[in-house]
Amino acid sequence: MAQRIAVIAGDGIGTEVMPEGVRALEAAAKRFNLDLDFHTFDFGSCDYYLEHGQMLPNDWFEQLKGFDALFYGAVGWPDTVPDHISLWGSLLQFRRQFDQYINLRPCKLMPGIKSPLAGREPGDIDFYVVRENTEGEYSSVGGKMFEGTEREVVMQETVMTRTGVDRVLKYAFDLAQTRPRKKLTSATKSNGISITMPYWDERVAEMAKQYPDVAVDKFHIDILTANFVLHPDWFDVVVGSNLFGDILSDLGPACTGTIGIAPSANINPEGNFPSLFEPVHGSAPDIAGKGIANPIGQIWSGAMMLEHLGHQDAAKAMVDAIEAVLAEGDADVLTRDIGGQGTTESLGKAIAERI
Amino acid sequence: MAQRIAVIAGDGIGTEVMPEGVRALEAAAKRFNLDLDFHTFDFGSCDYYLEHGQMLPNDWFEQLKGFDALFYGAVGWPDTVPDHISLWGSLLQFRRQFDQYINLRPCKLMPGIKSPLAGREPGDIDFYVVRENTEGEYSSVGGKMFEGTEREVVMQETVMTRTGVDRVLKYAFDLAQTRPRKKLTSATKSNGISITMPYWDERVAEMAKQYPDVAVDKFHIDILTANFVLHPDWFDVVVGSNLFGDILSDLGPACTGTIGIAPSANINPEGNFPSLFEPVHGSAPDIAGKGIANPIGQIWSGAMMLEHLGHQDAAKAMVDAIEAVLAEGDADVLTRDIGGQGTTESLGKAIAERI
Numbered sequence: 129m130a131q132r133i134a135v136i137a138g139d140g141i142g143t144e145v146m147p148e149g150v151r152a153l154e155a156a157a158k159r160f161n162l163d164l165d166f167h168t169f170d171f172g173s174c175d176y177y178l179e180h181g182q183m184l185p186n187d188w189f190e191q192l193k194g195f196d197a198l199f200y201g202a203v204g205w206p207d208t209v210p211d212h213i214s215l216w217g218s219l220l221q222f223r224r225q226f227d228q229y230i231n232l233r234p235c236k237l238m239p240g241i242k243s244p245l246a247g248r249e250p251g252d253i254d255f256y257v258v259r260e261n262t263e264g265e266y267s268s269v270g271g272k273m274f275e276g277t278e279r280e281v282v283m284q285e286t287v288m289t290r291t292g293v294d295r296v297l298k299y300a301f302d303l304a305q306t307r308p309r310k311k312l313t314s315a316t317k318s319n320g321i322s323i324t325m326p327y328w329d330e331r332v333a334e335m336a337k338q339y340p341d342v343a344v345d346k347f348h349i350d351i352l353t354a355n356f357v358l359h360p361d362w363f364d365v366v367v368g369s370n371l372f373g374d375i376l377s378d379l380g381p382a383c384t385g386t387i388g389i390a391p392s393a394n395i396n397p398e399g400n401f402p403s404l405f406e407p408v409h410g411s412a413p414d415i416a417g418k419g420i421a422n423p424i425g426q427i428w429s430g431a432m433m434l435e436h437l438g439h440q441d442a443a444k445a446m447v448d449a450i451e452a453v454l455a456e457g458d459a460d461v462l463t464r465d466i467g468g469q470g471t472t473e474s475l476g477k478a479i480a481e482r483i
Numbered sequence: 484m485a486q487r488i489a490v491i492a493g494d495g496i497g498t499e500v501m502p503e504g505v506r507a508l509e510a511a512a513k514r515f516n517l518d519l520d521f522h523t524f525d526f527g528s529c530d531y532y533l534e535h536g537q538m539l540p541n542d543w544f545e546q547l548k549g550f551d552a553l554f555y556g557a558v559g560w561p562d563t564v565p566d567h568i569s570l571w572g573s574l575l576q577f578r579r580q581f582d583q584y585i586n587l588r589p590c591k592l593m594p595g596i597k598s599p600l601a602g603r604e605p606g607d608i609d610f611y612v613v614r615e616n617t618e619g620e621y622s623s624v625g626g627k628m629f630e631g632t633e634r635e636v637v638m639q640e641t642v643m644t645r646t647g648v649d650r651v652l653k654y655a656f657d658l659a660q661t662r663p664r665k666k667l668t669s670a671t672k673s674n675g676i677s678i679t680m681p682y683w684d685e686r687v688a689e690m691a692k693q694y695p696d697v698a699v700d701k702f703h704i705d706i707l708t709a710n711f712v713l714h715p716d717w718f719d720v721v722v723g724s725n726l727f728g729d730i731l732s733d734l735g736p737a738c739t740g741t742i743g744i745a746p747s748a749n750i751n752p753e754g755n756f757p758s759l760f761e762p763v764h765g766s767a768p769d770i771a772g773k774g775i776a777n778p779i780g781q782i783w784s785g786a787m788m789l790e791h792l793g794h795q796d797a798a799k800a801m802v803d804a805i806e807a808v809l810a811e812g813d814a815d816v817l818t819r820d821i822g823g824q825g826t827t828e829s830l831g832k833a834i835a836e837r838i
């Protein structure tokens with residue numbers, strides 16, 4: 129039976145990298161005889177918002193919930209729609225309503241890509257960031273008082289539930305157990321954020337008792353970002369709150385050369401709802417429309433999607449193809465962010481052919 | 484008339500680098516004929532806590548408020564006192580009660596120091612992080628409900644006031660105006676943190692109107708950390724909330740080689756209360772007791788203190804001495820974090836002699 133995939137390109141370079149993501153998936157489907165059924169939607173974009181006054185139709189949940197997976201590009205066009213409106217009206221709704229409580233983001237220095245960090249080679253940086261994806265600092269509780277006056281005060285609650293914290297920790301510990309080094313690093317800031325973060329630490333300590341074979345350490349987020357730069361080889365699985373995971377999963381890929389290649393999976397592990405796969409990068413208004421965006425983040429996200437859908441071989445073939453094309457290093461093929469003069473299409477096609 | 488300086492060494496390497504900080508200040512005082520009067524306090528440390536059950540005596544405010552400046556080492560010893568207790572019981576009290584609402588932290592790649600970033604030379608990285616230092620994410624509002632049960636929920640408020648936001652922005656814009664590039668970057672996360680951060684952006688836009696000569700841009704904190712690594716040369720003055728400023732002022736110094744050399748000033752610009760000067764690094768339990776901690780963060784903080792107290796020449800002589808000793812690069816003098824085999828004392832003495 130066909131697996132149904134909802135395709136939402138979004139804004140900016142999202143609309144440019146998405147065709148390459150689909151191209152690579154179709155190549156993998158052909159080679160591995162997969163039955164993938166793509167449905168394209170125009171909502172979840174700022175254009176849709178400008179026309180309809182909202183980012184999604186009222187029945188988006190009904191329209192999407194039956195899909196096997198969502199394949200997303202990037203969303204946001206701050207010149208016309210403020211970011212918090214476009215994001216809270218689309219991506220952040222999907223994550224929350226479909227209870228995609230795991231955001232999984234690999235950081236891996238690939239062959240042929242130059243790390244901005246001196247002397248780092250492929251193999252030196254290879255870890256996962258596991259990010260809580262539904263609560264924490266991304267909350268909808270708060271407001272303003274004395275608006276427009278000198279006394280104006282604005283508040284926003286960080287909310288952590290035991291359920292929310294424990295399930296992401298469990299996922300991260302389970303993942304650490306499957307890795308050769310079996311190491312888990314927790315991102316905290318319990319010295320300064322004095323209520324939620326000590327709670328996070330408590331739950332980590334509690335969960336650690338059930339994983340005696342996993343080596344656990346923790347760093348405050350400030351020094352942790354420093355250590356990403358100074359000692360990226362220390363890390364194996366890094367788990368963090370919604371905000372800390374967000375930061376670390378941009379910084380980590382930057383240390384591996386470019387965030388243009390970084391993929392992510394927004395997972396509902398129980399499979400009650402579709403999971404969502406999207407590159408880490410945003411809609412990048414500064415380079416949109418030029419056809420020079422790197423499509424690897426989108427393609428690699430497609431590989432994570434196939435893995436999630438049970439097609440390990442096809443997923444591996446996609447990642448292998450990415451690695452092979454990067455290792456080849458043909459400047460006419462590669463995009464500018466990784467040292468080439470190619471286009472989104474030239475790089476996307478090269479990878480699809482390889483698959 | 485003598486300027487009175489309260490010296491609080493704190494914990495761990497704080498007690499090791501402090502004597503070198505004082506040594507350098509005494510050398511500067513001698514050369515420039517300054518009348519500095521040091522008073523040492525044993526409170527504000529975990530040892531004090533273990534003896535007295537609190538980090539500070541009840542009358543700390545009275546004892547300290549008449550000083551011209553506070554010179555602090557580092558605080559925290561998590562094996563015996565949880566970090567949120569030691570920090571909220573000392574440093575964070577000083578910052579808040581003495582209304583030190585500016586935390587100013589220079590990030591500068593010094594001669595002789597190797598950046599972990601490939602190909603970066605002195606001159607390539609030279610910016611200030613201006614951090615809000617009294618409110619924001621470091622709040623004391625929040626709590627727990629359904630404690631100890633599966634329904635447990637923990638909340639902590641981020642609090643921003645117009646007064647609090649505007650005054651740190653004003654300081655940052657004023658600072659940008661004094662710099663050749665006149666550039667200000669605002670750290671935000673208004674796409675995800677949907678109430679407080681859009682407010683921050685609004686106030687930045689409002690303040691910018693009064694500084695038409697300052698070039699302003701903003702980045703979400705996730706991509707901003709990536710850009711610190713990929714394009715550190717983009718930055719001149721970076722302003723952020725309490726948490727974002729905290730992160731950026733560890734990451735920035737890491738990009739300049741080591742956080743061991745980074746200084747900071749916690750300033751009450753009006754001079755209603757003493758300002759506080761401390762290295763960016765913490766008490767570093769992992770290397771404490773070995774005499775190998777880098778004293779430059781402490782010494783450079785001393786230079787910032789002299790500048791604040793009106794002794795520009797003496798401050799400059801201290802920074803020049805640091806640069807000279809680093810440029811010389813004598814491995815017997817330098818500490819391990821910057822490639823030498825020296826000790827806290829060898830490096831401290833070399834700098835004091837230079838002054």
Ligand SMILES: CC(C)[C@H](C(=O)O)[C@@H](O)C(=O)O
Pocket residue numbers: 319320350570729763765
């Ligand atoms: C020790 C800690 C509470 C402190 C902070 O987060 O403010 C430190 O990291 C700093 O940057 O001064």
Ligand SMILES: CC(C)[C@H](C(=O)O)[C@@H](O)C(=O)O
Pocket residue numbers: 215374408410674675705
């Ligand atoms: C666009 C933004 C709301 C989003 C986030 O912060 O979650 C993005 O940065 C990401 O990492 O997926």
